[in-house]
Amino acid sequence: MQLIRMFSALLLAAGGLASGHPHAHDEHEVVARDSIKIAPGPSDTQIQFAPLPSTVDSVPINATLGYFVGDLGGGVYWVTDGTYSNMFLVSTHGVIVVDAPPTIGHKLLYAIGNTTRLPVTHLVYSHLHADHIGGASLFNATHPTIIAHAETLSLLASLSPRDPLRPLPHVTFENNYTVRVGNQTLELSYHGPNHTPGNLFMYAPAQRVALLIDVVFPGWAPFSELAISCFIPGWTAAHDVLLTFDFDVLVAGHVGRLGTKHDVLLQKKYIEDLHDSCVSAINGGFDVTAAIGPTVAANPGNPWAEFKAYFRGAVQTCADNTTSRWLGVLGAADVFAFENAYRMVISLMEDV
Template sequence: MGHTHHEAAGIAPAVSSVGAKYVEPSATRILQRGEKVDDLFNRNITTPYFVQRLSERAYFFNGGFYTTTFYIGETGVLLLDAPEGQAKNILAAIAEVTSLPVTAIVYSHNHADHILSTAEVIEASRAAGVTEVRIIASTKTAEKMEFLKCTLPAPTETVAWPKATFKFDNVTVRFDGFERAAHCDDAGTFLLVEEKVVHLPDLLNGDQPPFWRFGTAENTVYYRLNITQLGDLDWIHHVGGHGNVGGKEDIAFVKQYLDDLDLAVAEGMKTVKFGMVEDIKQYNNHAALMVPWLGTLSKHVVDQLRPKYGKYYGFEFSVPSHAEMVTLSAISYR
């Protein structure tokens, strides 16, 4: 299969942002550079999950618009995140390729939607005879969970922030925390070194412009720095938490998109007049000067970018938020 369009029931197919070759998912065939899983949106709404093999021992799980990574070792399975509502599907996916139980779980960051199924996975492992499942997180994630009185299972061991490595059977896992993180303050990359697979949710999703509000980034101004740090690591496949399998071509695409977005915002700030309100007294709030301007400018930016990017997945839903966030950052940082 060599087509380069998404197939989705009832709508025009989106075009690959990186000229990907689309293939059907396979739990046995290793995904090659430049390949993506076909029909991704439709698969998410019509099937419970699928598995794609990424390397000799690492696999991509997709279910309910969530993705994660698992690694099959000699004695057990390492699961990187256990997304919300996906415990049964994850366990079924793992069972497709191995009879080994999950013996370790990594928390990529302290957002519940990516780790909420941990207790269910641990329960299944204990039923399979595992006396203790390792829960591994960075020191910053562990401290954040304690500070916020998180009710999810606490890490049983930590890796030092901002850089550390640990072993799981025969694989080296390298952790790199973002010194200045966009998505949240405890975000970082987990790289399966020998497999050349990197796990980092909520920053970049393969084959599309950034998600709405840059993946709900808490600090947009650092987004490009994080994309660069991710791209500088030695990997072939990236698992981003919600979209298609990522590759280095996706890094290049997003960097170009950010360049074009910055230019469009700069042009829009010169073109769209600030404070276009006939009578601010009726609102009794000076936000009436900012909010309509921001909305008008955002629409202007989206119109500027549509000829080049409008054919890509999520454009109409995501790009208006990008324009607003970049505009606010441009106002703040000069």
Template sequence: MRVSLASIFLGMSCLAHAHSYAVTTYAPVPSTAIGPPVNDEGYRVQSLGGGAYLLADGTYQSLFFVTPKSVIMVDAPPTTGENILAAIRSVTHLPISHLVYSHYHADHIGAAYLLAKKGVTIIAHELTEYELKITPDPNRPLPHVTFKGSHTLHIDNQTLQLDYHGPIHAPGNLFIYAPKQKILMLIDLVFPGWVPFANLAEAQNVGMFIKAHELILEYDFKYYIGGHVNRLGDRKDVLIQQEYVQDVYNNARTAILLSNSPPNATNPLSIGTILGPIQEANPNNTWASFIGYVDTLTEYCANVTTQKWLGKLAAADVYTLSHCETMVESSRIDYGYLGPFGVQG
């Protein structure tokens, strides 16, 4: 028996009401963030032309290509599960010959074991294989073919260009480009219609996360698949998120600069203003002082950023605070914007 995400969330909701849990109400989701609905089985197949198909379950996305002889699958999200096979059968009864891993995270390839039958070749970047060997998981079989930089997968009449530009979201995460259909798939970077998932989508390298928007725009694509939420993206979505991330970047830097300025009535972010009450309440507690400092800068960044983006990108009031916290810390330790903790002239 299949259990849908909707039924799980409904059960959780009922449990929450039963225990009188406090529920936060966020701003409504803009219509521009909402994609087509899934079917009664919990998935949606959308033809992108040239034998390419988006597979979405309302929360996660994957992609498959049909050749005259077989199917090439890209990712296998566990939320879609056995519906992956049902979705493919709704288009063709040809067997799956190849499975491409976008990266190693279980939420995107945790159903790979359902597809990894005899004769299916799994392809991934060598760093994806490395990560999978560190934390072995039978649900994510090791790849059969790995590569270091780029790899061209040409199967019958379908071509996929697999490019690695660095650890943007995770080591080994790939830019997956189908030139014939002008499709670009890059997981956990751009979230069409939405702000990114928490902490800049759990970016392992903030500088690369920011730069990746430029790298995306170097590709000639019509469709962008980000792996999450429920609609396709395009170049406009990439440009919109690039602007949002730039605002987070700028507002985090502004907060740090203000913290290094003398205290006055118009500058509540001066480090002297921030630390005085905290140190009085927590003498000799360095961590209490520092978290109070970072939290104050983070709140400033989040308030300014959210004020601009609320209603334009979904969940701006949900995750902007986490993005600002990540950006404040990255500005300090990655970029060297140390403010009052740097060498004072």
């Protein structure tokens, strides 16, 4: 209903433009490249984005090995290939692994094998997405107990055909679950949908290490469309939930460095700024008539075209205003500026 009301408002703002003359339109102004980049322009390979600030600096990745293993103390280690990251805990009775990104792949086996001779006895799925657990089948030989939220099991089980690279979890839960293996403890909790249904908060209390995947991107602006998240209010609220944990280090699932509470607070401010900028845009922050006029005139009776023109105006206004304040603060604030603003505008229309 919110979306319908917004569409009705933009049509009223456009006045009688729908009766305009098509010949007043320059056909090259409405060429659509794809569903997001709705204005013609250079390809992404030709765009010169802003220089990256030092906040994005990665740990050094050994060119021969192709991965980095960091010792977080107390038998906890994190592994990264510079783009993805995960974690494992070495106990007195076996290894707990959290996620198995296929980009790291067999290197994860090497990282664990070079650290301990103990077998992997437990594997935790943060959520269902294949880019984080698509390497799970690499551990089939040790038959680990796979643990996930009940929503993750339901979603994986619904795949047809099922993905053999992501074996179904053996143990599921609804709210809280504690993994105890030997002398290691990993606390799992669920606080509602955010990036996906079933996406977990994970915490190693003895080592003060937190894991939350696909929410915070330490040093960087969020990935496209706010990490392609399913429920933006929950994804936004996840920042506050994460800050209730008493952690020193955050393993975030992406980028080549660890996060801290400062990184969480900084991205939280970015999201709040993006939210406020998009609210301002759709509440009269740009000239709707000027933004949709040429498209309405060129496409009489086509409300989809009119709505796309409205999105272009609202989203670009939000993106421009937000980016101007975050360049040099978070890495690549300009790269997915339009896509992130687009997702926020959609959420403001649909999720509230």
